[in-house]
Amino acid sequence: MRDALTLLDGLRAHGNDYSAVERAFGDRTGLELTGAGTGALDEVREPVSVVVATYDGRRALAGALAGLQEQTYRGFEVVVVDDGSDPPVERTVREAALTVPVTLVRCHANRGAATARNIGLLMAEGSTVVFLDDDMRAPPHTTGLLAVRQQHTDGCLFTGFRENTGPETFFGPQPRAARIERDWRWSSDRGGDRHLLLTADRSVPYPDRLSYQLVRESRFFKEFGHCRAIGFWDLPGMVVGHSVCVKRADALAAGGFPEEHFRGWGAEDLAFGAVMAARGHSVVPALDWVSFHLRHAGRHEPRAAQRASLERNFARYLEFLRLPLDALRPPRHRVRRLGGPGAGGISRYEAL
Template identity: 35%
Template sequence: MTTSEFAPGLLPLREELLRHGNNHSSSTHAWEALADGIDWHQPTSSACWLASARTVSVVIPARQVGYSLPTALDALDAQHHKHEFEVIVVDDASTDDTAHVAARHRVVDRLVRLPQRMGAATARNVGTALATGQTVLYLDGDMVIPPHVITDVATRATDTSVLVGFRHNLRYEVHSQDPAILGRIPNLAADHRVVWRPPPNTTLPYSGITLPEPLDGRPLDDTHDFIDLGYGQSYYDWDLPRMVVTALVAVPRAAVLDVGGFDPDFGRLGWGMEDTYLGACLIAAGLLVIPLRQAVGFHLDPPDAAEQWQHKLAGWPHTLARYRDLLELPVPRGRTHAFTASMSELLTHCEGRP
């Protein structure tokens, strides 16, 4: 990014984050007052309050997920949402049957295949450029969501909210032998943002702190649903941008376009942090990060999960360094036109079906 791509006179992103709270109580209470007694965190029936539902585009970045994508797409096909929503799969040059699975599944409205491996950030950017919904639900190709999630998102989403879901990891040996996975209920406490037990006497890479004693942490509860993470506050190794995880998160499309989408350099450097940076940009732009405790999906591990995890951790220092560098730059604003032009150019080199 060049200096011209940032609004003049803005503070560095790191300082701008200190100016924004995350007290979303008025938003959630206002929704509950209109929702006829339904709690914010309660699964929403297909008949609930749909007159005000926003349009939703599900964007799935897909790389080597042939083992999980059929189940993830089946779960989308089983959503009880009564309004139409679109599903866009962006295949990041997979060499397995990822593209074939997406091409033949009836729930997929559009499939695009990148010309070469470019990373999840770029794949999500392409999907966002193609999306027509007011709200974009980023969903990983190994996430299986319960049937109420699209309705939960569509009826709660606004122009100023980032709706955060959660994930329950299942080992490959478990889910590959369970044909009834769609009928199971994920456990909210399986997400590290809900129950967190970090190793003691070990430097935590995100914050650099070391905890001398074992900790039975409860980030979601102890921060009152992330409210207490505003104004640059932290919960040990966690802060508000880090709570924005794209395995399952819904954002207003217009806001993503305005900040220029995901920084594609993260995908070239390694794994992770592109969602944290997007979250930081959206928070600095005034959006509130609000959890949906009922929106929990199964994350289906690949057969070589341990090997992949070690590879990801090896690249994390590089992406974390990139994130810290970006914190010292102003918040990107007014980038919709540049973003759209960039994605239009990239799409001329992609394969895909309309």
């Protein structure tokens, strides 16, 4: 009897050439799938939920919420998951004065990014879900262009880009658009340490160069897939948790972000990308989704400790890829309603 197909088997079996989807999208909308542009959004009807998981990120969260208030497409809600912040972020959410529906879920202990995102996924009411980090300020057309993409495609995961900036730009009046060429997937000289070799297929040769233009070299990710690697990276590595857009039903069927396998710094988004690609979803770069990312202190731990945490999570990632493809189940979490819509139109819940 043949062993059950694993996630790694699924990655090897599926390519990422979404050309047929791209042509059909262009025929229906007159837009480009990877860089749609800002017009032709009058017929968008796709309901969107923007999930923002936050942990002690009150300062940056204010800028992220300001970016959501500036969205030109208003057919969306915001779900903020407060993952045990001390003090809670409720005041920051109220002061943002968003004019779209807002749901706030409070976790009384820090449960990690994967769990917080999954709670947001379960609470989301939109058929399209956008995961956005609390230190990302999205451009005003983000929700509309992601809505039109998901409205006219099936089986696609869209991923965005970022430019690191200081507080003057992040919290300012946004006089310019963020620059995609500042994102490492567009132009990168990363490398040199073997722990950065993130490929699912560990038999690929170690890279002999350090400079890459991953979007262009992969023909907009179309030549990734089947575990093909370019330098240190393959298709799951192109899915970065700070900016991910999926259909809610697809994310739930895939089991959401894996909660039990990763702790500390990183890899839960890499694993989510692997699951989606192994299930045959296309990973598509949204070149017009470039957010400002607030450059801040981040983790207060020595570089050696950061590297050790990364290496532990990458080792768990390789073990995760050996799981049977059909073993993953939708996440399950219970919440209790605290009241709402209350002050500022916010519906409040606590995770149990």
